[in-house]
Amino acid sequence: MNQFEWPDNQPATFICQRKWQETPNCVSVTLVAENQDLETTFDFIPGQFITLGIEVEGKTEYRAYSLSSMPNKNALQLTIKRVDGGKVSNYIVDSLQEGQTVSVLKPAGEFHIEQPHGERIVLLSAGCGITPVMSMAKTLLADKSDATDIHFIHAATELEQVIYHQELLEMEASHERFHFDVMLENAQGSEYLEGRLTQAALKQFCPDIAERSAFLCGPIGFMNAMQENLSELGMNMDNFYQESFTPAESEQPDVEIAEQADKAQAISNATVFVPAFGAQAEAKIGSALIDALEAAKVPVIAACRSGICGSCKCRVVKGEFTRTSTATLTEDEIDNGFVLACSCQVESDVEVALN
Numbered sequence: 467m468n469q470f471e472w473p474d475n476q477p478a479t480f481i482c483q484r485k486w487q488e489t490p491n492c493v494s495v496t497l498v499a500e501n502q503d504l505e506t507t508f509d510f511i512p513g514q515f516i517t518l519g520i521e522v523e524g525k526t527e528y529r530a531y532s533l534s535s536m537p538n539k540n541a542l543q544l545t546i547k548r549v550d551g552g553k554v555s556n557y558i559v560d561s562l563q564e565g566q567t568v569s570v571l572k573p574a575g576e577f578h579i580e581q582p583h584g585e586r587i588v589l590l591s592a593g594c595g596i597t598p599v600m601s602m603a604k605t606l607l608a609d610k611s612d613a614t615d616i617h618f619i620h621a622a623t624e625l626e627q628v629i630y631h632q633e634l635l636e637m638e639a640s641h642e643r644f645h646f647d648v649m650l651e652n653a654q655g656s657e658y659l660e661g662r663l664t665q666a667a668l669k670q671f672c673p674d675i676a677e678r679s680a681f682l683c684g685p686i687g688f689m690n691a692m693q694e695n696l697s698e699l700g701m702n703m704d705n706f707y708q709e710s711f712t713p714a715e716s717e718q719p720d721v722e723i724a725e726q727a728d729k730a731q732a733i734s735n736a737t738v739f740v741p742a743f744g745a746q747a748e749a750k751i752g753s754a755l756i757d758a759l760e761a762a763k764v765p766v767i768a769a770c771r772s773g774i775c776g777s778c779k780c781r782v783v784k785g786e787f788t789r790t791s792t793a794t795l796t797e798d799e800i801d802n803g804f805v806l807a808c809s810c811q812v813e814s815d816v817e818v819a820l821n
């Protein structure tokens with residue numbers, strides 16, 4: 467069996483092998499690497515994501531999506547939900563065809579099952595946030611030497627929107643150490659509880675929840691509420707891990723853009739220079755480096771625009787900057803001026819290299 471060798475910082479070409487409807491508004495796809503035999507396997511840590519590049523309306527757009535499959539299988543699986551204004555997600559749901567090629571950047575992310583956790587964990591998700599925790603659960607259960615007790619709690623709007631419902635029921639039926647609960651906003655036609663995942667509901671589902679390690683993924687509002695609930699229930703927050711890609715698809719509200727424009731008028735400009743491409747752009751002091759790089763048409767990939775995925779990594783060779791995220795960067799890279807362009811603010815004229 468061959469293990470696929472992920473190129474570093476470069477997209478690899480993959481093919482959409484299979485696509486199917488998972489719920490009325492979300493699809494699953496499997497991806498295999500182009501020109502690889504069908505025995506090729508793909509390594510990653512359950513919970514990690516890939517950055518997917520897809521041509522939409524003539525432009526390659528990049529977005530980060532968590533993997534829902536297990537590592538070392540012959541394909542990667544993603545599950546993608548329709549979202550308001552989600553250009554890439556909606557394209558995948560509506561238009562991506564089996565056989566179509568896409569670009570894939572190697573798996574990354576610190577939200578994964580190899581983070582320290584005890585023998586009991588709770589996997590908490592809402593909507594499409596289920597994907598990374600599904601990968602974690604399946605992988606732990608498939609490992610015969612593992613004894614982790616897993617409580618899987620998922621929140622959805624209604625029964626038909628519960629992603630992987632049948633598979634989760636089967637996992638519960640065949641593993642004593644796997645417990646599965648669902649909370650629905652509208653529980654009509656099901657036996658599940660209706661309402662929100664309050665502290666009382668979490669305790670009712672999982673009485674020892676505060677003593678477990680938690681892995682949480684979902685929309686930002688859900689995650690904030692769950693973090694508060696778990697903290698108030700007495701969980702040791704050193705054992706709490708979370709991830710959200712919500713900002714990747716959200717539109718900035720107009721009012722914020724207007725405020726930024728006002729602010730920009732009042733502050734001075736800097737120059738962002740990228741010698742390797744003979745490219746240069748003006749940037750407002752305090753603005754995100756990624757905006758200037760894109761304005762200068764430098765081929766930098768910005769998948770999440772939230773300092774999570776690491777796809778926009780580049781190096782500030784000269785000049786001053788601040789950083790709001792260093793996720794995925796090593797200590798060595800940080801010391802050597804590497805930044806995430808989406809989470810790097812220009813503070814003077816800067817010179818940038820892509821590696």
Ligand code: FES
Nearest residue numbers: 769771775776808
């Ligand atoms: S675009 Fe993902 S870290 Fe910058």
